[in-house]
Amino acid sequence: MSASALEIDVLLFASFAEAFGSDRVRLSLPADATVATVIAGVQAASRALSDAPPLPATVRVAVNQAIAAPEQRVRAGDEVAIIPPVAGG
């Protein structure tokens, strides 16, 4: 990974918020980070958690409150959130 150029607070919900014990996690990302980089970063951070229940393997990311494609770039100031499988209704 190149030198960190982007500090992003990623919003967490449901199983992720419970596993991290927080509604957000700070990631240090390279300047050219994408949505896929964010997912990999959160999954790596979750593996470092002790005795957390298993998390959904497939998650999406919302950037500025809209679901984003894996290749979308993430920029400073974006509102970034991990969206585990939804279950409303």
Next chain:
Amino acid sequence: MTGPHLVRCPVVADALLARVGSDGHGAAALFLGTVRDRNLGRPVTGIEYSAYEPMAEREMARIVEEARDAFGVTAVALEHRLGTLAVGEVSVGVAVGHAHRAPALDAVRFVIEELKRRVPIWKREHYVDGTREWVDPTR
């Protein structure tokens, strides 16, 4: 008309129907989702709902707009409850009023299916044995 909402008080069918009523309508269609007493055979005591609230309300508003475009319905009321609900309580309500029944019924089905598919709302079931689990429809 007020937009779709996340609420922390009971979802009331009559209130939803009142919001979509009109003398020009010949139909009012209603769907209520309720908390079931078991899931996959396990007895459930209640369900706890949470959401990415600003995104969920935006997505609910988009779904209502899509229903308007697809079915020509302008009178749509949509509420989803958050917090911990007991068995039998209403978690979600959709009401649609229209001059005719077909667009009203089709729009109700569309709105609830899209809500379940894409609105960032999550639920954790509480079981009789005291355990709790996040529901993952993709698993």
